[in-house]
Amino acid sequence: DAMVIQNPRYQVTQFGKPVTLSCSQTLNHNVMYWYQQKSSQAPKLLFHYYDKDFNNEADTPDNFQSRRPNTSFCFLDIRSPGLGDAAMYLCATSRGLDRGLETQYFGPGTRLLVL
Amino acid sequence: AQKVTQAQTEISVVEKEDVTLDCVYETRDTTYYLFWYKQPPSGELVFLIRRNSFDEQNEISGRYSWNFQKSTSSFNFTITASQVVDSAVYFCALSEAHSGNTPLVFGKGTRLSVIA
Numbered sequence: 001d002a003m004v005i006q007n008p009r010y011q012v013t014q015f016g017k018p019v020t021l022s023c024s025q026t027l028n029h030n031v032m033y034w035y036q037q038k039s040s041q042a043p044k045l046l047f048h049y050y051d052k053d054f055n056n057e058a059d060t061p062d063n064f065q066s067r068r069p070n071t072s073f074c075f076l077d078i079r080s081p082g083l084g085d086a087a088m089y090l091c092a093t094s095r096g097l098d099r100g101l102e103t104q105y106f107g108p109g110t111r112l113l114v115l
Numbered sequence: 116a117q118k119v120t121q122a123q124t125e126i127s128v129v130e131k132e133d134v135t136l137d138c139v140y141e142t143r144d145t146t147y148y149l150f151w152y153k154q155p156p157s158g159e160l161v162f163l164i165r166r167n168s169f170d171e172q173n174e175i176s177g178r179y180s181w182n183f184q185k186s187t188s189s190f191n192f193t194i195t196a197s198q199v200v201d202s203a204v205y206f207c208a209l210s211e212a213h214s215g216n217t218p219l220v221f222g223k224g225t226r227l228s229v230i231a
Contacts, residue, residue, distance in 0.1 A: 042206060042221035043160070088158055101148050101167070101212050104219055106160035 003027050004107035006091050012113045013081050021076040021110045023091030030096025032074040033104060034066060037088040049074060050096055078112075086114045117142045119209050121222035128197050129230050136192045136225045138207030144168075146212035149183065149190040154224070155203040166190065197229045 005024045013019040023032065030051050035043035047056045049068045063085070065077040078085055088109045094102040118141040128134045140149065151163040164174065166183050174181045178195045194201055207222040 040224075042223050045219070090158075090160060092160075101146070101210060103148075103150070103162055103165050105162060106152075108157065108159040111158065 004091055004093055004105055006089075006107040006110050008110060009108060010111050010113070012115060013078075014115050015083065016080045019078050019081055019112070021078075021089050021112070023074045023076070023107055024072050025091075025093045025107075026072070027093055027095075027105065028071060029093035029105075030071075031094045031102075032068060033092040033094075034064075034074070034076050035090040035092065037090055037109075039087075043090055046076070081112070081114045083114050086112055088112075117144075117147075117209055117211055117220050119207050119220055119222035121205075121207055121225050123225045124223070125226045125228070127228045127230060130199060131196050133193060133195050134197050134227065134229075136194075136205050136207075136227065138190045138192065138222060140188050140190065140207070140209045142188075142209060142211055144211040148210040150208040150210065150219070151181070151190075151192050152206045152208065153203045154206065160206070163192075194227075197227075199229050199231050202227060202229045 003026050007022050011019060031048055033048040034046045036046055037043040045057050046060045046064055047066055063079050068074045076089060088111050090109045091107040092104040094104045120139045122137055126134060147168045149166045153161045153163055164181055171183050171185055180193045182191045204224045204226045206224045209220045
């Protein structure tokens with residue numbers, strides 16, 4: 001019954017070694033979001049896709065990239081993880097029918113550890 | 116500019132006590148939504164409620180209730196007869212009609228600890 005699925009739940013990577021986090025959804029929502037949440041902080045939006053239209057937040061580092069091959073899947077690629085990238089990464093979706101006034105539904109998150 | 120303030124960083128209560136989590140927001144938009152999310156230790160953000168700016172009616176759902184007051188720009192959340200399972204971080208968030216699809220602005224969260 002899971003609607004927004006994130007794999008893996010925990011990911012360990014080495015400093016500088018590329019890593020990919022995945023998100024899938026069964027809601028058929030148009031919009032998918034990636035957030036970064038560091039300890040004791042609020043989630044911070046990295047970017048989102050409205051269908052195939054990619055929207056990057058102005059302060060998202062170039063080290064973070066995303067792909068959305070189809071409606072159901074979205075990937076977060078961290079090209080060269082640094083120690084400061086250790087965080088919880090949350091994927092969310094929304095319907096995309098009413099811009100700015102929609103509920104976002106979150107997945108369980110992937111906790112990334114960088115050694 | 117839009118902003119959400121949750122002044123309470125951490126709250127501890129004993130089980131069965133009532134507790135209110137405060138949320139104050141700022142927006143220039145007349146059409147907006149307010150949200151509460153719960154984040155238990157497992158990490159998932161669980162959607163609790165959405166309230167639009169034209170509906171100031173308070174809402175009750177079981178032990179949860181929400182008090183929306185536009186006059187004070189507040190959207191407070193009360194848990195009645197708290198339980199240990201209510202222990203989590205609670206986020207208040209704001210979404211404006213004219214901010215496109217990147218609208219969700221979160222407060223910093225309130226960590227609630229319910230002690231048995």
